[in-house]
Structures are given as C-alpha cells and as structure tokens.
Amino acid sequence: KAGVTQTPRYLIKTRGQQVTLSCSPISGHRSVSWYQQTPGQGLQFLFEYFSETQRNKGNFPGRFSGRQFSNSRSEMNVSTLELGDSALYLCASSLGQEGQPQHFGDGTRLSIL
Amino acid sequence: QKEVEQNSGPLSVPEGAIASLNCTYSDRVSQSFFWYRQYSGKSPELIMSIYSNGDKEDGRFTAQLNKASQYVSLLIRDSQPSDSATYLCAVNLALSGGYNKLIFGAGTRLAVHP
Numbered sequence: 001k002a003g004v005t006q007t008p009r010y011l012i013k014t015r016g017q018q019v020t021l022s023c024s025p026i027s028g029h030r031s032v033s034w035y036q037q038t039p040g041q042g043l044q045f046l047f048e049y050f051s052e053t054q055r056n057k058g059n060f061p062g063r064f065s066g067r068q069f070s071n072s073r074s075e076m077n078v079s080t081l082e083l084g085d086s087a088l089y090l091c092a093s094s095l096g097q098e099g100q101p102q103h104f105g106d107g108t109r110l111s112i113l
Numbered sequence: 114q115k116e117v118e119q120n121s122g123p124l125s126v127p128e129g130a131i132a133s134l135n136c137t138y139s140d141r142v143s144q145s146f147f148w149y150r151q152y153s154g155k156s157p158e159l160i161m162s163i164y165s166n167g168d169k170e171d172g173r174f175t176a177q178l179n180k181a182s183q184y185v186s187l188l189i190r191d192s193q194p195s196d197s198a199t200y201l202c203a204v205n206l207a208l209s210g211g212y213n214k215l216i217f218g219a220g221t222r223l224a225v226h227p
Contacts, residue, residue: 035217045214098145104149104159106155
C-alpha cells in the first residue's frame with residue numbers, strides 16, 4: 001500500500017512569492033492534516049481537511065490556506081511568503097474518525113530567501 | 114503550561130539497556146495518545162498508539178498510559194544504536210475542536226551508544 005506522497009520535496013522561494021504544496025493520502029484515508037515543523041517551534045498543526053471541508057484549524061495567519069479535492073488529495077497554499085515561513089511542511093493522513101492514528105509523508109522542505 | 118510536555122534530552126543509554134521516555138499532557142479528557150519516531154532529516158513515523166490506561170506492548174516497545182496522572186510513557190527494551198532518534202509524544206486534544214488535531218511535544222532526543 002502506497003504511503004502519503006508529498007510534492008515537491010524541496011522548494012526555494014523569495015519573500016513575497018506564493019507557493020502551493022501537494023499531498024496525496026494513503027488510499028482510503030479521507031482526512032488530511034498539515035503541520036509546520038521548525039527547530040524553534042517544533043511540530044505545529046496548521047489545519048485538517050475531511051471530505052473536502054476544513055474541519056480544524058490551528059493558529060496560523062490567513063496567508064496559510066488549503067483545500068481538499070474529491071479524491072482526498074489536498075493542497076496547501078502560502079501567500080506573501082516571509083522568511084519565517086522557512087520550514088518542513090508535513091502532511092499526514094488518517095481514516096478520519098476521532099483518535100485514528102495519522103501517518104506522515106516525507107514532507108516538503110521550503111526555504112525562503 | 115504547555116499542552117504536551119517532554120524532556121528534550123538528550124537521553125543517553127548504553128546498547129542493550131531500557132530507554133524510558135516520558136510525556137505529560139494538560140487536557141484531562143484526551144483519549145488518544147501516540148508516539149512517533151523521527152530520524153534526523155526524516156518525517157515522523159508512527160510507532161505506538163494507546164487509548165486505555167495500562168500497558169501496550171509491540172515488540173521491543175511498550176507504551177504506558179495513566180490518565181489520572183495525565184502521563185504517557187514509552188519504554189524501549191534492548192535499545193539499539195538504530196533507535197537513536199527524536200521521539201515525539203502526540204495527544205489528540207478533545208477540547209481543541211475534536212477529531213484529528215494532534216498536539217505534539219517538543220520531542221526527546223535519544224542516543225544509544227555501543
């Protein structure tokens with residue numbers, strides 16, 4: 001069974017640009033969550049999508065947005081990039097019921113110059 | 114108070130010893146608890162989930178949960194150098210909107226030396 005697939009693996013952008021990251025969940029998983037990981041803040045929850053609806057949201061500014069498609073694939077968009085957005089962005093999928101474990105993809109390493 | 118707290122380490126143990134990793138959480142009604150292992154430069158890998166008080170064993174790993182004390186731990190028996198990684202405790206906080214909002218601790222770095 002294929003795991004969670006994130007593309008691209010690496011991205012270099014400059015301040016002010018925008019970026020879109022993609023995540024394909026494990027087959028059959030309907031929940032996709034996004035996290036930001038930085039050395040200083042650790043793993044922080046961005047948002048969760050289930051059946052094309054945002055079900056939970058973390059404490060990030062509106063520049064961070066996402067969506068989910070009918071095949072459960074999800075995209076995350078960050079607009080007006082700032083230096084502080086440099087991080088590893090991780091996507092995790094699960095079946096979607098409360099308490100179901102989440103499985104992570106390899107992540108997208110975003111560097112802002 | 115942080116929602117999920119772990120000792121950042123490093124926790125250094127000799128090969129073959131038992132490594133004990135601890136985690137406390139603040140939300141009394143949390144029901145789901147997870148341990149992830151993260152190697153340097155890699156993504157977190159789920160190694161254990163636990164939902165009920167008591168012990169849950171899987172190979173060399175044992176997770177222990179005490180909801181009354183709001184404490185969850187991970188024991189690694191017969192530690193190997195390949196166990197050297199950061200171990201992340203994650204809690205599904207019931208009061209934070211439900212479902213799949215995992216709150217992670219900062220992680221404990223484990224170093225197993227030969």
